Amino acid sequence: MKIILASDHGGTNLRKEAAAVLDELEIPYEDIGCDCEGSVDYPDYALPAAERVASGEFDKGILICGTGIGMSISANKVKGVRAALVHDLFSAKATREHNNSNILCMGERVIGPGLAAEIVRTWVSTDYEGGRHENRVGKIAEYENK
Numbered sequence: 660m661k662i663i664l665a666s667d668h669g670g671t672n673l674r675k676e677a678a679a680v681l682d683e684l685e686i687p688y689e690d691i692g693c694d695c696e697g698s699v700d701y702p703d704y705a706l707p708a709a710e711r712v713a714s715g716e717f718d719k720g721i722l723i724c725g726t727g728i729g730m731s732i733s734a735n736k737v738k739g740v741r742a743a744l745v746h747d748l749f750s751a752k753a754t755r756e757h758n759n760s761n762i763l764c765m766g767e768r769v770i771g772p773g774l775a776a777e778i779v780r781t782w783v784s785t786d787y788e789g790g791r792h793e794n795r796v797g798k799i800a801e802y803e804n805k
Contacts (some may be wrong), residue, residue, distance in 0.1 A: 660783070662688040663717040665704040666767075667730070668695055670723030673767040673775050677721050680779040689717070705733035712761050713739035720762040721779065727766035734762050738803045741796070746770050751778045755785035757792045 662681060666674035671693065681688045691708060693699050701724045712720045720742075722730035727744045734742035742762035743754035746769050754760040763782045765775055 660686055660718045661716075662686060662783070663708045663711050663720045664688055664690045664722075665692065665708040665720070665730075666723040667693060667699050667701040667704055667725075668697065669701075669725030670727075670730075670765070670767045671695075673723045673765060673770075673772060674721070676772040676775050677723065677765075677779050680776045681783075684780070684783065686783060701729040702733040705730045706737065709734040709737035709740045709742065709762060713737050718761070719783070722762060722764045723767055724764075725766055725768040727764040727769065731764040734764065739800075741799065745778055745782065746774075748774075748777060748781050751781040752785050755782055756788045757795075759787040759789075759792070759796050 664674055664678055678690055705722050708720045708722060711717050722734055724730045731742045731744040734740050740762055741758055741760045742764050743760040744764045745751045
């Protein structure tokens, strides 16, 4: 598994926490920033990261902004991306098992570093169940291909 990490200015600290978890789990990743003091636009980070997941260059992505909402909306515009906004452990597990999410979005202004670390651990270690969920996920892909 290879993961791409990105954030805007509002998610820099939590992105670094996510990177530390990936280091601990020995999961390879590329961190594309941002490392800036001033305000930046979240689509400038979300869209390139999502495109690289959709292309297959990366298996998964983790995107972080102040709320996670902007990153999630942006990433979900990319065909083949199933970005999930997650702020609790149940959702982190369910979105992998049921939705086969390939991008995790979180908000630094919504959750703290301890919970974020546990969400990352849960999300990267949970497999897609397939089965009854396959038809539902397939309908999303079918719609995208219209």
